[in-house]
Amino acid sequence: MSTAAVAHAEETSLGQPHLKIGFWTFLGSECFFFGSLIATYMSYRGHSVAGPFPHHGPPHGTGILNIPVTSISSFVLLTSSLAMVLALAACQKGDRKKTSFWLCMTAFFGLIFLGFQAYEFTEFYHNGLSLTKNLFGCTFFVLTGFHGAHVSIGVLWLLSLFVINQREGIPVEKSLSVEIAGLYWHFVDIVWIVIFTLVYLIPD
Amino acid sequence: MSTKAAALPRLQEEAYKGAWSWITTVDHKRVGILYGMTAFSFFLIGGMEALIIRTQLAGPEGTVVTAGTFNALFTMHALTMIFLVIMPLGAAFFNYMIPLMIGARDVAFPRLNALSYWVFLTGALFLNVSFLVGTPPDVGWFAYAPLTAKAFSPTHAVDYYIFGLQILGISSMMAGFNFIVTILNMRTPGMTMMRLPVFVWMTLVVQFLVVLAFPIITVGLIFLQFDRFFGTHFYEASAGADPLLWQHLFWLFGHPEVYILILPAMGIVSEVLPTFSHKPLFGAPFVIFSGVLIGFLGFGVWSHHMFTTGLGPVADAAFSTTTMMIAVPTAVKIFNWIATIWGGRIRLTTAMLYALGFIAMFIIGGLSGVMHASPPVDLQQQDSYFVVAHIHYVLFGGSILGLFAGIFYWYPKMTGRLLDERLGKLQFWLQMIALNVTFFPMHFLGVDGMPRRIYTYYGTDGWNGWNMVATIGSYVLGLSVMIFLFNFFRSLRAGKPAGADPWDGATLEWTIPSPPPLYNFARLPVVTSARPFWEVKYASAAQKAQMEKAEKERGADHIHIPPPSYWPIVLAFGMAVFFAGWFFNYYVNVAGVLIVLAATFAWVYEPGH
């Protein structure tokens, strides 16, 4: 990341590196982005003219959403946040091998989550819920789709950090780059918790 | 001075040579100039669009343009003036002046800053290319669904709208992140938040509005795009959708957007008035706090654009109340400005005239806004020329006059020369008269039942006279802009040299040469008040001695100038390719993504940053 930003961290007005403050601001805007998607989902709950529906009807009798399976994938994503914390800790301690390991683990769990999403989306499609089938299809796929896209970008980011760490190492002074990736990853995780609660757990 | 000083002149030489130096610049001052020149070019285009509109409406059953062309003209006029003129003119000032006013050498993210310009240019061109292919957006600048659905707008016109705005939104947000960090994190020692110039504060509020409001329209536009491209039903009532969803999302963005448009001008006025009254801004903390409150409350009033949609009396009453509440901090600012000049020694330079004109015109625009805030009254005024009058009083009488104040005030700093005052005053008076002749009658037209967005009307409607008056006014307005152009270019070559401090200013930008050197400040100043230069100039002998002692005790400054970079323009190009892909095929989209990814990696690895 930018050497200037890190080297002059002590010279900044707030005592924090530019990148960190900038990234928190970016996360603020992402809150409004996901907030709008979620608010739309919530306002369109129960408005679908035709099924499939999330919480009543086929194929599970309790609607098309598979809570048990999605609970597992949610747990995987949560665990990945733990891996991310461990990756940052390792980097800040200067432990290059552990950093690589935990970065890889985080990305790996992220990929498993994405795998579950892919499975879920194909299951839904086979059970008749497409993007355009009804309002539930529209709001669900756009919301979770954009979240999935964010996770994918995160996985790419983590793997890039992994490669950089393997080739030239990420020294303690540059651990900010891992910290920022961590902020992003935790944010994406928190958004999923909100989505999981509002979409999956709370019935219509 | 350290050995660094010897290295600086050479850097300066290299940095300023030729077109490539402009394309790869990461110098905030140059980015500011790029924004300003581009914005002004679009001001001329948007103005032409307005003149054609006014010519068509000069008399009943006009035949200057067809209905379809007219509908595209009023759509593009609004989009141009809002997104391609007022916002980037504000950005020009943010870019040029913010680092100078907070005592910084650059912005927090110089390349991101340059990128925001190139993406802005991409968006501006994208939107206007629609004219060249014959399908400019023609659904009004707020593009209400379901008129924008594929069924009712089958051509690409709405697609240019969607992607043009998405690109422009990305540009604004990038600039937003940059300026928030710059203002919060790069203030010179001693410059606490409450010592920031009010222009900087207003910019900070604006940037927060940008980064929080634009994501909402991003989502709204994504829904529209998905409806049009993939057959979703976000705005389709027959599928159970709420016909008002688009309006809610749009105005949740749209209302903060209008504060984004006015707050920079208010910030400029808050700088100009004290300088030319030789007095400090009256109640600066109140003015700052009012600006912050306006920004905050601005998120709670959006449905006052929807009083005619039948939200129900409770919602109407609630939004009416919040809208009236916002009038309070606005009024406070006006009173504080008047108290600033009261008891001062007022020098009526062109910049000052514009700042005073702003207040006079904004009062009118604000009062018509208070009328709109009452739903029963708004049921008559909404979608009529009364709203058009209100809009133009706050945007022309407000934003544009305020921005001209900024231009006359800061042109000397940017160019080292003064704009001609006589031409400036001619321009000002012509504009003041012309804008009132053009827009005041529109109140009468609205009261007389003339709806907005109509390409023609009939002689029996009773609207002939005022429409003709408004058209005549609009031509004079056009003339006044020509005078400005002449003044601008002539003064670049032959204007009186300005020196560092032509106006006896109080803030940091006047302490450095005009135009500033590449690194802005040779030594970063240490600030002890909100009027740092004033303190230096008018301090007592004892205070001056103290300041000199403190200066001697400081060490040398480390000056780091970020080198130029072409990754911003490459990344912007990648973005253009991605968005163009929606008009061709998915391979083009993918190519765009790959270019963006490659540019991002190269950017991260670029040496020297």
Next chain:
Amino acid sequence: MSIRRRRFLALLVLAGTCAALAGCEMVSHPRSTISPVSDFGWAIQDVYEQIFWWCVGIFVVVESVLLIAIFRFRVREESHERPEQVHGHTKLEIAWTILPAVILVFIAVPTIRTIFAVAAPAPQDAIRVNVTGEQWFWRFEYPDLGVLTANELHVPVGRPVEVSLHSNNVLHAFWIPRVGGKRDVMPGRTNRQVFTVQKPGLYHGQCAEFCGASHALMRFDLVAEDPTSFDRWVERQKAPPPAPVDARAKEGATTFLTAGCIACHRIQGTPSQSTIGPDLSHVGSRARIASGILDNTPENLARWIHDPQAVKPEAKMIIPKKLSENEIEALVAYLQSLQ
């Protein structure tokens, strides 16, 4: 003459010219929002007048103080005089924060009262009209009275009317300025408005939400008449139109059925029953045609039928085959006979 005097005179001349130009049109304001003829309009006018005078007062006071300050404290541009450096006055600032808030209360109270007053549900004896906005005409149906018509709305003076607004295409807005405020017409949602017209007359309405190419030409009329006339109108509308008498009109009746009009236009008592386009059963009795933009004359009818898109850009009235002058004349005679 000094520069200032010259400038002032120029201003005066300009202002005078403007006033004169505008004055020429002062004669009639057929779509004025400030000369209401219904209870709804009066309720709005009442609030408007209060707010208007507050605004005028605030304008005069604040602009005067501004102008006084400018004139009183101005100095030459080259001056470097420094006045007393006043930074603020907290008590004063608090006072002028509270003052606008208080004034706004005076505006908010009648506002909120009127919001609820005009939102009150329609009384039992209200005449109900279902209004449908199309691109680009208006459909009016009186469900309780069995009337279906287009572009010209009749109401009895003194009786409440409830319009239910709906669209199955884009957004429109129903606005008769002299009767009162507007209400949006949208798909998926029915908006309602209640008003009682107190003065008989012909009032003009217009769509007030941009709805596409011919938004500007989507007009309609409201005829407010005494109850007896209204009842007579209802009876005539309910019944099929008189059969054509003269030869030309009879010819037109046949042309109507073969020229393609049957695809969109309903004429009671004939095989033409489609409700896609405006109902033409009694079009001959309407004051205007093509949704309120042309006077109902033979010349205008001919012009409209000859080339609808030339009159109304992108009009959806597509006539399948080219009609001869003769056929158009016959159609016009027939349509004019549909009283």
